[in-house]
Each structure stands twice: as structure tokens, then as C-alpha cells.
Amino acid sequence: MKFFWRSPSKAKRLALSLPKWPLLRLRSAQVPNPLYLLLTLLLLAGCERPDPETAVFVTPGQSSTLPPTPIVTPFSGEGPLPPTPEADPAQAIARPTYNGTPTPDPTHETAVAQENGTLTHTVGVGETLGYIAQLYGTTTEQLLSLNQLDNGNLVYVGQALLVPSSATQFGPDFKLIPDSELVYGPAANGFDVRQFAELYGGYLLNYEEAVENQLLAGPEIVSLVTHRYSVNPRLLLAALEYRAGWITKAVGVVEQFPMGYRASNQPGLYMQLSWVANQLNWGFYGRSEGGLNLFTVADGTRLGYAPTINNGTAGVQKWLSAHDGATYASWLQEVGPDGFWLTYNALFGNPFAYTVDPLWPADLSQPSLQLPWQNETWYFTGGPHGGWAAGSAWAALDFAPPGEQLGCVQSENWVTAMADGIVTRSDFGAVVVDLDLPNQPADGFAGTGWAITYMHLENRDRISVGTPVQIGDRLGHPSCEGGFSNGTHLHVARSYNGRWVAADGAIPFNMAGWISQGLGSEYDGLLLRGTVSREACVCRDEINAISP
Structure with a gap:
């Protein structure tokens, strides 16, 4: 099975969201049993990517907001x-003095209007034609027609696509x-x-x-x-x-x-x-x-x-x-x-x-990381997806511990530290470790430099705040704690200076040589080491088995 964390606000939308989930993969020799498929769907949980323009209903206007x-x-x-x-x-908290003007930002890609009532959209990481169609209130078929594509074409990052738009102005x-x-x-x-x-x-x-x-x-x-x-x-x-x-x-x-x-x-x-x-x-x-x-x-x-x-x-x-x-x-x-x-x-x-500028140095690279477990085979159940909830970068990967049981079961397996550091948070299912690196000594604040978030760690045996850790030290047991999850697993994500680091971006995960790669849709992805490839799967099988 593949187990995900799901934002609580999305839990009730599972039935409406199924088309966005990765497909259940079965070995060719298997015949899908209808009851098994139903059970699989019921046990799925995760931080799905939302509809691009999710309707919200809120109180109009604002309160009188000026302070005393x-x-x-x-x-x-x-x-x-x-x-x-x-x-x-x-x-009283001091406020810094500021007498300047904001540093000019380099010109960003923007929506470019065409004479024929279209805009040019630049394809971003993880986007599919279906997602882009929802983003602009159109259909996949219309996008295919506008761009003279056929169903066999795949969009790629950086590709310029024509999209219909009624936008006539900018913010x-x-x-x-x-x-x-x-x-x-x-x-x-x-x-x-x-x-x-x-x-x-x-x-x-x-x-x-x-x-x-x-x-x-x-x-x-x-x-x-x-x-x-x-x-x-x-x-x-x-x-x-x-x-x-x-x-x-x-x-x-x-x-x-x-x-x-x-x-x-x-x-x-x-x-x-x-x-x-x-x-x-x-x-x-x-x-x-x-x-x-x-x-x-x-x-x-x-x-x-x-x-x-x-x-x-x-x-x-x-x-x-x-x-x-x-x-x-x-x-x-x-x-x-x-x-x-x-x-x-x-x-x-x-x-x-x-202002802290830049948040990321131009030569930023990931420090050496190991797998978050020791001497066992775990299963890659979730490719790149939100670090926390749908709006954040696709910073996280999911792993299920070995075993045969499904759902939220107590696990005796241990999640271990991927790198040296100091535990800065240990509550609500999360353990956050501020990494201790030669050029970035751990200062006890996860918002400076590199940090790793380990999510869904059970309260039982969970490591305490302030504890120094070294690679391989035990942090806690995988579980369903924290947010909403109905399957025992580990959700792990990286950040640098407080900004989530995408698992399918320019700085992919590299864990003991296993390198993450996205496949164009949330939760779908690969881990590659040399000539070996493992794909995220709603199963425990050879195709998603990850060993040190």
C-alpha cells in the first residue's frame, strides 16, 4: 500500500479528488480484486494538490484593523x-529601522496576452496538461487544439503553451x-x-x-x-x-x-x-x-x-x-x-x-544525507508532493516500513537521522532537525540553513527537543500521528532558510545515492541509484523497495 499524509481540510474531498491520485499499480500477473481496489482507495490519504482555483466562501469586508x-x-x-x-x-520588541526602497526584482515570467485571446503559459515543475487546463478554466482538449498537440505529446518544464484567457490587465x-x-x-x-x-x-x-x-x-x-x-x-x-x-x-x-x-x-x-x-x-x-x-x-x-x-x-x-x-x-x-x-x-x-537576500545562495547544494532507516528495506510510497499541505513546494517523499498490515498500526521500526544536527521540534507528530554542517553549525533554529522535517512519528519513544543527533540515531517510530493519515508511514521533507526544497526541482533528494525525480504529477516519481530505478507505488513490492 501507499500511505500519504493528507491535510485535514482535504479529507472530506477524497471522493472528488481520486482522478488526481497516482494510479494503483499491479504486477502484470495480478488480477485486481474489486474488494481489494475498494480497500486501497479507502486507505489512501495524503496532501493532494488542490484544484487550481478552489472555491472558497468567506465573510466579505474587513474589520477595523489599525492598532491602538x-x-x-x-x-x-x-x-x-x-x-x-x-x-x-x-x-517590548524592537523594530529595525528602514529608510530605503525594496531592491528591484528581476523581471519574472508573466502572462503574455496574444491578439487571438490567448496567453502564453510557461510549464512549471510537476504540471500536467490536466492541471494547466484547470488553472485556466479550460479543457485538455482545447489545450491540445490550441497548441497543435496530440494525446501522445508530453509537456515539459519550460515549454510555452497557449492558453485561453479573458485577462486584460495585470496586478x-x-x-x-x-x-x-x-x-x-x-x-x-x-x-x-x-x-x-x-x-x-x-x-x-x-x-x-x-x-x-x-x-x-x-x-x-x-x-x-x-x-x-x-x-x-x-x-x-x-x-x-x-x-x-x-x-x-x-x-x-x-x-x-x-x-x-x-x-x-x-x-x-x-x-x-x-x-x-x-x-x-x-x-x-x-x-x-x-x-x-x-x-x-x-x-x-x-x-x-x-x-x-x-x-x-x-x-x-x-x-x-x-x-x-x-x-x-x-x-x-x-x-x-x-x-x-x-x-x-x-x-x-x-x-x-x-529582508534577508538572497534566501538561497546561487551555488546551493544538498549536504550528504543517508536513508532515514538502518539495515532494512522500506517502501517508496509517495513521490514528490507538498512539504505541508497543498500550497507548499513538492518538497516531501513518503515511505512505509516493512510489514504486512495495512492502515494505522503500531510499528516497532525506527526512523533514524539522515544527518547530524540538533532536534528543534518534537510535537504533533513532527521531528525537525537543524543540520550541523561544517559551513553551517546547528544553531537550534531550523529556519537558518538546512533542516529536515520527519513527519508522523509516534509520541512513544519520540526524541526530545534539544537532543543532538548523529547519522543513524533513532528519532521515533513511523505512525499516523500529526495532521491526518490513515496509514503508518514516514513523510520527510527538506528546507533551506525556511523555504521548502522541491524533491523534483533543481536540488533533488539524494539519500545514500538514491536520487528523487518527479514524473509530472503529485505523488508520482522515481528514486534512482546508478542503473537501479524504483517507482512510487501503492504497494509493498520489488518495484518500490528501497534498501541502504
Whole structure:
């Protein structure tokens, strides 16, 4: 069997999503039993790639979002953030000074309108004709016709395709945040969500919610979303303030859907903020890696990203376009200097004061990694797919331990460290290891340099935060813990400076010589070592068996 992690918000859509899943592969000698096929489908779970324009239904408009008067007053850019009377001045968080202008971004690929009512789309990593058709609201047949292709043709990364479009305009070129303010990277090192929330004494501090059977307070929910999605906590707090006023107001927008996301009836701060993080990632990684250069405002307006904005700005623009009250006119206000940016600036100062550039050096390469188990044969069950939920890069691979049982069963097998480092997180099914490298000593913060996320590790025997590890050290047992999964497995992903590293991109996984390669659709892929090839499969078989 092939076992996946699935975002909880997607679990109920399994029946509608089956066409996007990799096909069940059976050896030629096998005859598929209908009951077996049904059981297979019922046991599948994972972080599927979403429909490109998933409908969402949210509360229109926004709350009054400006912080209390002391913060609205023009700030000199020096010294600590002025606290409200409820806060302890000694806990004030300094805001860096910024008097410059955002560094010009190189011109990006954009949607190029043709006289015949089409656009040019550049094929991104992992995209298929079917996905591109959904992205632009058309059909595979129409794409084949427009581009004079036949069913035997395969699209390739970098290929220019004509797509139908009614878009006649582009979004503004006002930059909202640097790329380093979208990811949970070096600029967020040392930032404490609870400490900042206590400066204002707002509603977030009084909020509680059970997340995966653990009762969490508001600031800890924000931190969990930050870690899982690798999204900057300042950005999430500014988003929560902008939509709901929960940071500065004792009573903001207090309802089941504080961020206005009503699709699939997912209430509560955790699910609402997770939706925001996923939208931010979707815009960021979709534009930077997936060739996404066109999007739709809720009123149906099709827009191309301005070619000069950076990917972090694209992420925020995508999120701000998604609520059902958005019109082109209201969206223009929200993405301008008097919209979301004003709230961010009032809370934290100019976002570009936190810029870390570049996030990735030009010569970035993966350090040496081993397989995440010792002296056993495991099974490659999931090719490149989201690092966490659908919007992130295809950063993850899935593996099932040896055995005959299906579903969520307790495993005595061990997940082991792929490289030396320090454990920076061990909760909610995740173990995150900050790698200790010659040119990057582990500093205990996973947002600087290389880090590995091991997901779905059982609480039993799971390694503790702060523990130094060496290659081969035991981290925990594979399980179904963390997110939603109905099959015991390991989900493993890499990040550098807080940005997910795609498993099918320019820096593939290399684990003891096993090199990852995508096959054009999420979860489908190969691991190659020399002349040996193993393909991700919903099975335990020779075709997906991986040994040290």
C-alpha cells in the first residue's frame, strides 16, 4: 500500500479528488480484486494538490484593523515598539529601522496576452496538461487544439503553451513584503508569538482550541501553523489583525470563521489560519516554481502578476484575492499601501527592514544525507508532493516500513537521522532537525540553513527537543500521528532558510545515492541509484523497495 499524509481540510474531498491520485499499480500477473481496489482507495490519504482555483466562501469586508493610537502615531524607527498599558514595557520588541526602497526584482515570467485571446503559459515543475487546463478554466482538449498537440505529446518544464484567457490587465507592482518575510526563515529567528501578543493583550491571548486532541491557546496555535507551513509568524499575526483584529482588540471578529474562510465548514483559528498559510504558500511557490502567473479574484476578474513583483508579494496578493467579498476594486485597495501593508507596518515596521537576500545562495547544494532507516528495506510510497499541505513546494517523499498490515498500526521500526544536527521540534507528530554542517553549525533554529522535517512519528519513544543527533540515531517510530493519515508511514521533507526544497526541482533528494525525480504529477516519481530505478507505488513490492 501507499500511505500519504493528507491535510485535514482535504479529507472530506477524497471522493472528488481520486482522478488526481497516482494510479494503483499491479504486477502484470495480478488480477485486481474489486474488494481489494475498494480497500486501497479507502486507505489512501495524503496532501493532494488542490484544484487550481478552489472555491472558497468567506465573510466579505474587513474589520477595523489599525492598532491602538500609540502605534498609529508615526514611529521614528528607533527603539522598542511602544507597548499598550496592559503590556510589560520590558517585553517590548524592537523594530529595525528602514529608510530605503525594496531592491528591484528581476523581471519574472508573466502572462503574455496574444491578439487571438490567448496567453502564453510557461510549464512549471510537476504540471500536467490536466492541471494547466484547470488553472485556466479550460479543457485538455482545447489545450491540445490550441497548441497543435496530440494525446501522445508530453509537456515539459519550460515549454510555452497557449492558453485561453479573458485577462486584460495585470496586478499592481507595489511590493508588500520581501520573500524572507513569507517563509519561516532567518528573519524570524528569536521572534516569540506569545511575547508579542502580550504587548497588546488582545483577544488572541484569551482564545483556546483543541487541535488534534491537544488544548492550545491562541498564540500556540499561531506558532503551530508557523512551524507546519513554514510561514513567517509576523505575517500570520498581521493577517489575523487585518481580518479579525485579534492582536490589538480585546474583542475583535469573534466567530467560528475569524479569517472568513467558510469552505468545507472548517471553523476555528487553527483551520482558518492554516487556510491563510496555504494560500500564501500557494502564491509564493506557485509563482516561483510552478509557473503560476495568472490568478482569479473572487468576482471572476482574471489578473496576471505584475512581472516586477517578488514572489513574497505574489503570495500575499493571492491570499487577499481569495475571500468571496473580494472585487477587483476592493482587492486593489487591499494590495496597495493603504491596505494590508499599513497594518503590517503599524505592528512591525516596514517589512523590508527584515529582508534577508538572497534566501538561497546561487551555488546551493544538498549536504550528504543517508536513508532515514538502518539495515532494512522500506517502501517508496509517495513521490514528490507538498512539504505541508497543498500550497507548499513538492518538497516531501513518503515511505512505509516493512510489514504486512495495512492502515494505522503500531510499528516497532525506527526512523533514524539522515544527518547530524540538533532536534528543534518534537510535537504533533513532527521531528525537525537543524543540520550541523561544517559551513553551517546547528544553531537550534531550523529556519537558518538546512533542516529536515520527519513527519508522523509516534509520541512513544519520540526524541526530545534539544537532543543532538548523529547519522543513524533513532528519532521515533513511523505512525499516523500529526495532521491526518490513515496509514503508518514516514513523510520527510527538506528546507533551506525556511523555504521548502522541491524533491523534483533543481536540488533533488539524494539519500545514500538514491536520487528523487518527479514524473509530472503529485505523488508520482522515481528514486534512482546508478542503473537501479524504483517507482512510487501503492504497494509493498520489488518495484518500490528501497534498501541502504
